[in-house]
Amino acid sequence: MLFIAASFDVKKAVTNITNAEEAVISCENHGFEDGDIVQIYSGWGRLNHRAVRVKNATLDSFVAEEIDTRNTTFFPSGTGAGSVRKVLEFIQISKYLNPSISGGDPKPVTVKFMDEDTETTLNDGFSAVTESFEIDADQFGTPAYQAMVELSESQTDTILKKVLKSGDMIFTPCTIALNENVKLAEGSIMTNSVAVNGNGRITRYNKQ
Missing domain, CATH: 2.40.30.180 (Ubiquitin-activating enzyme E1, FCCH domain)
Structure with a gap:
């Protein structure tokens, strides 16, 4: 969820x-x-x-x-x-589909010191995390839809909460961008796309 x-x-x-x-x-x-x-x-x-x-x-x-x-x-x-x-308040985002995630991977940097004959690979942090998903366009007007509209317009910090089947929770600090233009596709429902741009480390907790 x-x-x-x-x-x-x-x-x-x-x-x-x-x-x-x-x-x-x-x-x-x-x-x-x-x-x-x-x-x-x-x-x-x-x-x-x-x-x-x-x-x-x-x-x-x-x-x-x-x-x-x-x-x-x-x-x-x-x-x-x-x-x-x-x-x-956390508001549930209902009827979402096609979730995807990228980033969060190590950023290797290869260097060669002048006094050595082999290269060295160093880890220079991690790449930014971005996630995306779509929501049923019929969610228009719901509290979650309205919240995402307001967060998109202001681009203020928020937190995305995922609840796994185990009950564990993952919190992602982020900004949200909701595309209010409805996506049309033959043989599929109409959807709106949502982009999640991480701006801090995630935190995972066990179910209380």
């Missing part, structure tokens, strides 16, 4: 994120509860835009479940502050 984050609470300031097996995020009077899904904006590039599940919430802090920030090369101590916002 597919869901789109249609609304968010206002951003709240994050004053510190710890380097830990599961990062502790300091955010005064955040109001979050265990199990909430929030989006993090952080000075750490590997955490920026990422969707996380709230765990062990207290008045002024919470744990970002399964977010490991112990590597201070990737997560320099004291530089992860930013902001956080809670997802208020």
Whole structure:
């Protein structure tokens, strides 16, 4: 099943994120509860835009479940502050078909050092993730359709949520682009195409 984050609470300031097996995020009077899904904006590039599940919430802090920030090369101590916002509503996208995904693959770079006679292949990060699918054109006017129209027009950040048959959930930070022009094909239903442009790392969680 597919869901789109249609609304968010206002951003709240994050004053510190710890380097830990599961990062502790300091955010005064955040109001979050265990199990909430929030989006993090952080000075750490590997955490920026990422969707996380709230765990062990207290008045002024919470744990970002399964977010490991112990590597201070990737997560320099004291530089992860930013902001956080809670997802208020996920709306299910019904009657979708022809899903596809590309990107997310390693980007190899081949170099040859002057003092060596063989080339070396290095990994230079990962390519951007893009996904696409089509929806039944008769979904026009539904809450999910309207949400995607608004997100397409504003090109603001959102989160795509996938629920697998196992109950596991995958959250993809992204922007959405809905093509409102109906696609016509003989012998097939009329559809609208939707593009999902990832702008951060995905997060996968087991069913609660």
